[in-house]
Structures are given as structure tokens and as C-alpha cells.
Amino acid sequence: MMKKFVLYFFVAVIGWSLVSCCNSSTTDTPVCPIKRGADSISVEPSRPAGQSDVIGLRCDPIPTVRVAFIGLGMRGPGAVSRFMHIEGIEVKAICDLEQYNIDKVQEMLKKDSRPEASVYTGEEDWKKVCERDDIDLVYVCTPWFLHTPMAVYAMEHGKHVAVEVPIARTMDECWQLVNTAEKTRRHCIQLENCCYDFFEMATLNMAQKGLFGEVVHVEGAYIHDLRSLNFNPRLNERESYEPGIGDTKSKRPGLTGYWNYWRLTENTDNNGNIYPTHGLGPVCQVLNIHRGDRMERLVSLSSDQFNMSAYAKTKFGDDSPEAGKEYREGDMNTTLVKTAKGKSILIQHDVASPRPYSRIHMISGTKGFAQKWPAQQLAFDPEAHSALSREDMEKKLKEYEHPITREVGELARKVGGHGGMDFIMDYRLVYCLRNGLPLDMDVYDAAEWSCITPLSEFSVAHGSVPVKVPDFTRGAWQKIQGFQHAFK
Numbered sequence: 001m002m003k004k005f006v007l008y009f010f011v012a013v014i015g016w017s018l019v020s021c022c023n024s025s026t027t028d029t030p031v032c033p034i035k036r037g038a039d040s041i042s043v044e045p046s047r048p049a050g051q052s053d054v055i056g057l058r059c060d061p062i063p064t065v066r067v068a069f070i071g072l073g074m075r076g077p078g079a080v081s082r083f084m085h086i087e088g089i090e091v092k093a094i095c096d097l098e099q100y101n102i103d104k105v106q107e108m109l110k111k112d113s114r115p116e117a118s119v120y121t122g123e124e125d126w127k128k129v130c131e132r133d134d135i136d137l138v139y140v141c142t143p144w145f146l147h148t149p150m151a152v153y154a155m156e157h158g159k160h161v162a163v164e165v166p167i168a169r170t171m172d173e174c175w176q177l178v179n180t181a182e183k184t185r186r187h188c189i190q191l192e193n194c195c196y197d198f199f200e201m202a203t204l205n206m207a208q209k210g211l212f213g214e215v216v217h218v219e220g221a222y223i224h225d226l227r228s229l230n231f232n233p234r235l236n237e238r239e240s241y242e243p244g245i246g247d248t249k250s251k252r253p254g255l256t257g258y259w260n261y262w263r264l265t266e267n268t269d270n271n272g273n274i275y276p277t278h279g280l281g282p283v284c285q286v287l288n289i290h291r292g293d294r295m296e297r298l299v300s301l302s303s304d305q306f307n308m309s310a311y312a313k314t315k316f317g318d319d320s321p322e323a324g325k326e327y328r329e330g331d332m333n334t335t336l337v338k339t340a341k342g343k344s345i346l347i348q349h350d351v352a353s354p355r356p357y358s359r360i361h362m363i364s365g366t367k368g369f370a371q372k373w374p375a376q377q378l379a380f381d382p383e384a385h386s387a388l389s390r391e392d393m394e395k396k397l398k399e400y401e402h403p404i405t406r407e408v409g410e411l412a413r414k415v416g417g418h419g420g421m422d423f424i425m426d427y428r429l430v431y432c433l434r435n436g437l438p439l440d441m442d443v444y445d446a447a448e449w450s451c452i453t454p455l456s457e458f459s460v461a462h463g464s465v466p467v468k469v470p471d472f473t474r475g476a477w478q479k480i481q482g483f484q485h486a487f488k
């Protein structure tokens with residue numbers, strides 16, 4: 001029933017898209033912020049001479065991983081704190097624009113009896129961090145628009161780089177990352193923590209052991225009511241620390257609007273799936289994307305925007321500038337992807353509606369089914385019309401617990417970070433670097449998962465027209481058959 005519905009929806013959207021394409025009033029008035037035309041958005045630039053792919057890239061083992069953290073706002077300090085629980089690391093440098101954030105992290109290091117890290121606070125100081133010759137890994141937790149420039153610069157200066165999601169927001173940025181990783185032979189990982197959650201890992205294990213048969217359709221989402229966060233000028237929260245520190249008007253003229261409301265600005269300027277990776281990452285691993293299959297094309301549709309305006313009116317008043325602002329991101333974006341091997345992916349984004357959190361995480365195959373939200377369910381042929389009882393599901397999840405969560409799950413739950421998944425991600429990153437192994441997520445994952453943003457924006461802006469997803473591996477997507485975590 002579900003499969004039928006999705007199929008009809010997919011067919012309807014494509015049909016409607018094609019009709020819209022022929023309607024000149026739609027195509028004459030594109031509102032997509034992407035400056036490129038339909039012909040070039042999905043272009044695969046040929047690989048520069050002397051460069052080869054980095055599928056399964058192995059680098060020299062690094063017995064002690066020397067790390068620099070850039071961006072210590074809401075997310076960054078948690079990463080430093082998690083690293084304190086991982087063997088074989090040294091925190092060499094920390095970089096943020098706010099002394100308050102630096103002090104917090106130095107305090108954390110001190111509490112753990114670690115040496116002070118070198119401090120960088122200037123706007124462009126992150127370049128100096130990347131230029132140092134005593135750092136192996138640059139870990140980036142800054143606002144989105146700095147992700148790709150920082151990653152590229154770090155790799156160009158011989159560093160491995162780990163970057164928060166989304167690592168890229170335009171097609172050009174995606175290709176910059178791929179080309180730089182291929183040229184420099186450095187690891188470039190997008191920190192998609194949701195790939196390491198317990199249910200996701202267990203169902204990946206089940207998929208790899210054939211419990212779902214051939215996986216035909218998957219779904220993922222980022223549905224998270226972020227209205228209060230998006231309207232929260234984070235830096236202003238810190239006024240209590242030092243009078244005026246949150247007053248970015250005086251501290252950093254010209255940047256005020258963006259720095260106070262960078263999340264909001266992302267929502268204001270774009271309309272598509274602007275944060276696709278949390279839902280997409282885990283299901284792409286299930287589908288072996290660029291490890292035997294690849295995303296070929298997508299269509300995307302956004303609802304209109306209702307909730308941001310309504311929230312702004314309630315919070316700031318009917319006549320406030322916030323209420324009068326244009327919020328371009330539709331409340332709900334739905335994107336459908338078809339793969340080369342005939343599989344389908346549904347991916348949604350909604351951070352403006354009052355509704356419970358969900359990443360969906362649904363897997364539907366020829367022999368079984370799994371879903372995490374709104375309720376955890378497992379179902380297997382021939383009794384798949386009803387899900388396993390809670391007790392049987394728990395038994396199955398235990399039986400198929402992923403070897404990685406089996407090994408570090410208990411510690412991860414204690415250390416925390418979204419219930420432990422953040423720790424498992426960092427643990428795996430350091431483990432692979434220390435042992436010279438390919439990382440769990442490579443630069444092609446980073447580009448494939450992030451490119452959904454510009455491609456969905458383009459599709460939405462052009463009447464949900466089908467858009468080709470480029471092959472970032474440039475022909476190497478079948479080199480490895482099946483997603484796998486590397487072990488020594």
C-alpha cells in the first residue's frame with residue numbers, strides 16, 4: 001500500500017513537473033538563488049589531469065591525532081568534550097570569534113588535566129590554524145557558509161578535515177571538496193552523526209545481512225520544530241558574560257545581521273531541502289550509494305511558507321520587521337530521488353511546523369520493513385502486514401546490534417551527544433585515522449548528501465522539474481560493492 005502510494009506520488013510529481021516545464025510563465029520567472037542555468041547545474045566537470053578518485057582512501061596511520069577545533073558555539077564544545085574520552089588525541093588549537101567560547105573550552109581541557117590549547121580569535125585566524133605543521137585533523141563547527149572554504153583550505157595545507165553538516169550548500173562547493181580531496185589525498189568527512197544512532201546501525205546491519213531482502217525504497221527526514229532556535233540571536237545570550245559581548249553591532253560591524261541570525265538567514269534566502277543529511281545519510285548507507293548504486297535524478301516540491309511568518313507575528317508583533325520579512329523556505333519540502341539500480345528515496349525537511357521530531361528512517365525491501373519514527377517498527381515476510389510485537393522487536397534489535405555499537409555503545413551512552421551517536425561518530429573517526437583505514441564517510445558522501453540542497457532548490461524554483469544528480473565519483477561508483485565500515 002505504502003509502496004503504491006509512493007509510486008503514484010512519484011509519477012504524479014514527475015508528470016506535473018514536465019507539464020510545468022512546458023509552461024513558459026513558470027520557466028520565465030525562476031526564483032532560485034542558484035545563479036546557474038538548468039543545463040549546467042548537474043554538469044560533471046571532467047577530472048583534472050593527474051588526479052584520481054579517493055574511493056577507499058587510506059593514509060598513513062596517525063598514532064596520536066593532533067586536533068584543531070574551529071567554531072565553539074553551541075555545537076563545538078560538545079565535540080571537544082567527547083574527544084576527551086577518546087584515546088590517542090591531543091587538542092592543539094581552538095578557534096572562535098568569542099573569547100567566552102574559548103574560555104569555556106580551555107576550562108574543559110584544564111579540568112581534564114590537559115595542556116592549554118593555542119588560541120585563535122580573529123576573523124581569518126582559521127587560516128593560521130590550517131597553516132600550522134603540528135595538526136593532523138581540523139574539526140569545523142561554524143556556520144554553514146564557512147564549511148567548504150575551511151575544508152578546502154585545511155586540505156590544501158595537508159590536513160584531514162571533519163566538518164559539521166551541511167558541508168556544502170552549492171554545486172560548486174561540492175565539486176571544490178571532491179577536487180581538493182582527490183588532489184591532496186586528504187580525508188574529508190562530513191560529520192553526519194545520525195548514521196551512528198543505535199536503531200540506524202542495527203537496521204543497517206539487518207539490511208547487510210539480507211533481512212529486508214532487496215531494499216527497494218527508503219525514507220528519511222529532518223522534521224524538527226526549530227522556530228525558537230531560528231529566531232534566537234545566539235550571540236546575545238552571552239551578554240551576561242561580559243557587558244556588550246553580544247552586541248555584535250559594535251564588535252563586528254557589517255556582520256551583525258548574519259551573525260545574530262545565521263540560521264534564520266539560511267531559511268530566509270532559500271527554498272528547498274536546506275538540511276538534508278540527517279535523514280539521508282543513514283538510508284544512503286543502506287542503499288550502498290556510490291558503493292554499487294548511485295542517485296541519478298530527483299524531483300522536489302515545497303509547500304508554501306506559513307509557520308515562520310505566524311511565529312514572527314506572535315513573537316515580535318504584527319508590525320515588527322520580523323513579521324514583515326519574506327521567509328522563502330516552504331514549511332515542508334519533499335524530495336524524491338531515483339537511483340541507477342531502480343530504488344527510490346523520499347527525503348523531507350520541515351523545521352517550522354509544530355509537530356513531533358522525526359527523521360523517519362524507513363527501509364522497505366522485498367522481505368521486510370523497518371521504521372524508526374513515528375514509532376519503531378520491524379516487520380518481516382510473510383507476516384509483514386503487522387509489525388513485530390515490542391518484545392520481539394527488542395529481541396531482534398539486540399540480536400542484530402551492530403558490532404560497532406556493541407563495542408562502544410555503553411561508553412557512548414555515558415559520554416552522550418544525542419544519546420551517544422555523536423561519540424560513536426568521533427570514536428570511529430579517530431579509530432580510522434589512528435589505524436590508517438578508510439573513513440566511514442568519504443568526500444563523495446559529503447558531496448552527494450549535500451548536493452540535495454542546491455538540486456532541490458533548483459527543482460522547486462522550476463516547477464518541480466526533474467534534475468540529474470551528478471556522479472561525483474566520475475565513474476568509480478561501482479569500484480566497491482556494498483557499504484562497509486573498515487576495521488584493522
Ligand SMILES: NC(=O)c1ccc[n+]([C@@H]2O[C@H](COP(=O)([O-])OP(=O)(O)OC[C@H]3O[C@@H](n4cnc5c(N)ncnc54)[C@H](O)[C@@H]3O)[C@@H](O)[C@H]2O)c1
Pocket residue numbers: 070071072073074075076095096097098101122123124125126141142143144146164165166191192193234418
Ligand atoms: N550534527 C548535529 O546534530 C548538529 C547539531 C547542532 C549543530 N550542528 C551544526 O554545527 C554547526 C555549528 O552550529 P552551532 O549551533 O554550534 O552554531 P553557533 O552559531 O552556536 O556556533 C558557531 C560558532 O562559530 C564561530 N565562528 C563564526 N565564524 C568564525 C570564524 N571566522 N572563525 C572561527 N569561528 C567562527 C562563532 O563565533 C560561533 O561560536 C552548524 O553547521 C550546524 O548545522 C549540527
